Amino acid sequence: MSDTMISREIRLAARPNGMPTASDFELASVELPAPGDGELLVQNTWMSVDPYMRARMMDRKSYLPPFQIGKALEGHAVGKVLSSNHPDFTKNDLVLSMNGWREAFISDGTGLQKLETYGLPEQAFLGVAGMPGLTAYAGLLRVGQPKEGETVFVSGGAGAVGSIVCQIAKIKGCRVVASAGSDDKCAWLKSLGVDEVINYKNHADQSALMAALKAAAPEGVDVYFENVGGDHLVAALEAMNLFGRIVVCGLISGYNDAAPKPGPWNLFNVIGKRLRMEGLLVSDHQDMLGDFVGDLAAWVPAGKIKWQETVEDGIENAPTAFLKLFSGGNTGKMLVKLG
Ligand SMILES: NC(=O)c1ccc[n+]([C@@H]2O[C@H](COP(=O)([O-])OP(=O)(O)OC[C@H]3O[C@@H](n4cnc5c(N)ncnc54)[C@H](OP(=O)(O)O)[C@@H]3O)[C@@H](O)[C@H]2O)c1
Helix, strand or coil, X not given: CCCCEEXXXXXXXXXXXXXXXXXXXEEEEEEECCCCCCCEEEEEEEEECCCCHHHHCCCCCCCCCCCCECCECCECEEEEEEEECCCCCCCCCEEEECECCECEEEECCCCCEECCCCCCCXXXXXXXXXXXXXXXXXXXXXXXXXXXXXXXXXXXXXXXXHHHHHHHHHHCCCEEEEEEXXXXXXXXXXXXXXXXXXXXXXXXXXXXXXXXXXXXCXXXXXXXXXXXXXXXXXXXXXXXXXXXXXXXXXXHHHCCCCCCCCCCCCCCHHHHCCCEEEECCHHHHHHHHHHHHHHHHHHCCCCCCXXXXXXXXXXXXXXXXXXXXXXXXXXXXXXXXXX
C-alpha cells in the first residue's frame, strides 16, 4: 500500500459578484503524505454547506476571516480516522472538524472533536444536532424568549435552522406561523405541526406578503425569527405586537446583492411597538450546548423533533449543493456525502 493518498478539494477560484457561479469554484487534487508523529489522517464522510459561507467569499471584515482565492474552502465536516499517530485518536474514530470541502486531511488534532453519535446518524451533527440545531435552540429560547400561547413567525421555515425553530416553538406551546418557498415545503411544515404556512412565492410583492402574514397571524406576532430579510422583515415589522422580539439570525435574501438595497421603510415600528431586535451569532451560545443536547435526547425519541436532509453526492458537487441554498433547492439540511 502506498504511503500517500490523493484528496480532492474545492477551492475558491474567484470572488463572486452577485450570485456565485460554477466558475467561482475549482476542483483540485492534493497528495497527502502518511501522518507523521502526533498526526492523524481523516477521510471526510459528510460535509456541510451553509449560507454564512457566502459572506466569507467576500474580501471584507467580518466575524470570520475571508476565504482566500486559490485555497480550499472550509466548513463543518464529519470524518473517519483512517490512521493515527496521535495519542487521543484511534483508527475508525468519528471526528467533527472545520476541514470540509475536501475528501481527506492530515491533522495534528487541533480543532478536531471526537464524535459520540448517541444513536443518531453521523451527519445529524452537521444539522439538527450540530451548529444549525444550536442556532435554532439558542436563538429562539435565549434571544426570542417565547412564552406559552404567544405567536412565533419563522421565515425560511423549511430550512435547517427554520424547521427546528418551528418545532421548538411548538414544544414551548406557541402558535407558529412559517414561510417557505414551495407548496411541498409548506406541506412538510404543516405535517410538523406548524399552525399556518405561507408560500411566499405566491405573494410576490411586499403588500401581498404583509396581507398574507396578517391573515395567518390575526392576533399579531410576538417573536419573529428572521432568516430571510427584505420583504419578510417589512411584513414582520407591520405584524409585530407591542414588546415583540425579532431574532435576527440571517438575511439570506440579500447575501448575493451586488449593490446594497435600502433597509425596511417601516423601521419606526421598533419605536412605537417597543420592539427588541437582536442579532444572533451561534458561537456566542456554546454554553447552551449541554441543555440543547439534553433536550434533544428527550425530544427526538418522543417524535417531537423531526428533520429532513437534501444530499448531493461527491466533492465535485459541493458547489452545486452550496448554490441550491440560494434557489431553495434544499428542504431541511443541505449536505454533501463524501467517501
Ligand atoms: N447567526 C447565526 O449564527 C446563524 C447560524 C446558522 C444559520 N444562520 C442563518 O440562518 C438562515 C438559515 O440558514 P440554514 O443553514 O438553515 O439554511 P437553509 O434555510 O437550510 O437554506 C437556505 C434557504 O433559504 C431560502 N432562501 C434562499 N434565498 C431566499 C430569498 N431570496 N428569499 C427567501 N428565502 C430564500 C431557501 O428556502 P425557500 O425555498 O423557503 O426560499 C433556502 O432553502 C440563513 O440566513 C443563515 O445565514 C445564521
